[in-house]
Amino acid sequence: MSWLVLLPWAALAAHTVVNAALLRRLPPAATVSEKVAVLLPVRNEADRVQPCLESLLAQEGVPGLTIFVLDDGSTDQTAEVVRAAAGDKVRLLTGAPLPAGWLGKPHACHQLAEAAAGADVLSFVDADVVLAPDAIRRATTLLRRTGVTLLSPYPEITGAGRLVQPLLQWSWLTFLPLRAMERSPRPSLSAAGGQWLLVDRAGYQRAGGHAAVRADVLEDIALARQVKRTGGRIALADGSPAASCRMYATWPALVAGYGKSLWHSFGSAPAAGAVVVILLLLYAAPAVAAPILAASGEFRWAAIALTAYLLGVCGRATAASVTGGRAWPDALAHPASIVLFGWLVARSFRLRRRGALTWKGRPL
Structure with missing residues (x-):
C-alpha cells in the first residue's frame, strides 16, 4: 500500500505525456x-534586434505581409x-x-x-525572437485551421537559465489540460507566451485589444x-521548429526579468507561497x-x-523533448530548478513590497 503514495507523481507525469x-x-x-501584419515593439534593443528583423524580412508565402516596428522611447x-x-x-x-495608467x-x-488597421491577422513578435522563413505562414495556417482567436506558438528558448527557462513549457x-483549455470559456484556464502571438484582428478588437490589458505586467496571459471573456478561443502550439527566442543573455538579466513579473503570476503572496511549497514537496523533497x-x-x-524523483525527471524530459528543449542531462x-524558481518568486514579491520593480528604465 505504501507505493500508492506515488499516485500524484504518476498522474502528473502521465498528464505531461498526454499533453x-x-x-x-x-x-x-x-x-x-x-x-498579415507582423508587429515588433522595441525599446533599447540595438544589440539584438537585427537577427529578428532579418528573419522577418525573409518570410515567404505571405504575399500580404507587412512589418511594423515601433521604437518605444529607446x-x-x-x-x-x-x-x-x-x-x-x-x-x-x-x-x-x-x-x-499604461505599461510600456x-x-x-x-x-x-x-497602425496595422487593414490586416486580417496580427502577429506580435518580440525583438529576441528569430523566425524561420516559413514561420508566419505555418502559424497563420494553424490559426485558421483550428478556428481559434489567439494562437501562442511557443518558440525554442535559448540563452541563459537552462535550469529555469524550461519551466515555462513544463508548467503548462x-x-x-491543453484541449480542455481550448474548449473551456473560463478565462482562468488560459496560457500564452508574449514572445510570439498570432491573433485574428476581429477577435482582437472584440476583446478590446491591448487597451483592455493596459496596466497588466503579464499582458500576454x-x-x-x-479573448475568452469576449467569446473567443485560444490555443498553444509548439513553435520550436520555426522560432527561437533568446530571452536572456545573462543570469542577472534573467533574474531581473523574472523579478518584474512573477509576483503577478499567482494573484497573492499566500497563493504563491502555497504553489511553491507544493512544487518543492513534489519535485525537490524526494x-x-x-x-x-x-x-x-x-x-x-x-x-x-x-x-517520485524519477517520475518528475520523466515529466521534465518529456516537456523538453516536444518543445525544442534540452532533455538530458538538464x-x-x-x-x-524548482528551488531556484522558489527563490525567484520570493525575490519578486520582496521587490514588489519595496516598490523597487523596474523594467527597461520604467517603474512598474
Whole structure:
C-alpha cells in the first residue's frame, strides 16, 4: 500500500505525456492569402534586434505581409539599427509618450495594432525572437485551421537559465489540460507566451485589444483571458521548429526579468507561497529524502522517494523533448530548478513590497 503514495507523481507525469501527444504542431507551409501584419515593439534593443528583423524580412508565402516596428522611447541606437537593416521594407513608428495608467509593452502593442488597421491577422513578435522563413505562414495556417482567436506558438528558448527557462513549457504541459483549455470559456484556464502571438484582428478588437490589458505586467496571459471573456478561443502550439527566442543573455538579466513579473503570476503572496511549497514537496523533497532514507535503512521508502524523483525527471524530459528543449542531462536537475524558481518568486514579491520593480528604465 505504501507505493500508492506515488499516485500524484504518476498522474502528473502521465498528464505531461498526454499533453505532449496532444500539443498542436505547426502544419506544413502553405501560401497565405490573407493580409498579415507582423508587429515588433522595441525599446533599447540595438544589440539584438537585427537577427529578428532579418528573419522577418525573409518570410515567404505571405504575399500580404507587412512589418511594423515601433521604437518605444529607446535611448540607444535601436532606430538606427532598424533603418540600416530594413530601410523602407518596414514601417518604423516612433512611440507616443506613455500615458498614465499604461505599461510600456501594452501601449507599444496598442499603437502597432492601430497602425496595422487593414490586416486580417496580427502577429506580435518580440525583438529576441528569430523566425524561420516559413514561420508566419505555418502559424497563420494553424490559426485558421483550428478556428481559434489567439494562437501562442511557443518558440525554442535559448540563452541563459537552462535550469529555469524550461519551466515555462513544463508548467503548462504538466498542470494545464491543453484541449480542455481550448474548449473551456473560463478565462482562468488560459496560457500564452508574449514572445510570439498570432491573433485574428476581429477577435482582437472584440476583446478590446491591448487597451483592455493596459496596466497588466503579464499582458500576454491577460490578453488571452480577455479573448475568452469576449467569446473567443485560444490555443498553444509548439513553435520550436520555426522560432527561437533568446530571452536572456545573462543570469542577472534573467533574474531581473523574472523579478518584474512573477509576483503577478499567482494573484497573492499566500497563493504563491502555497504553489511553491507544493512544487518543492513534489519535485525537490524526494531527491533530498531518497539518500537520507537509504542511509537510515528505510530502503522501501528510499525506493519510493527515488521513484517520485524519477517520475518528475520523466515529466521534465518529456516537456523538453516536444518543445525544442534540452532533455538530458538538464531534466536530472529538475529539483534544483524548482528551488531556484522558489527563490525567484520570493525575490519578486520582496521587490514588489519595496516598490523597487523596474523594467527597461520604467517603474512598474
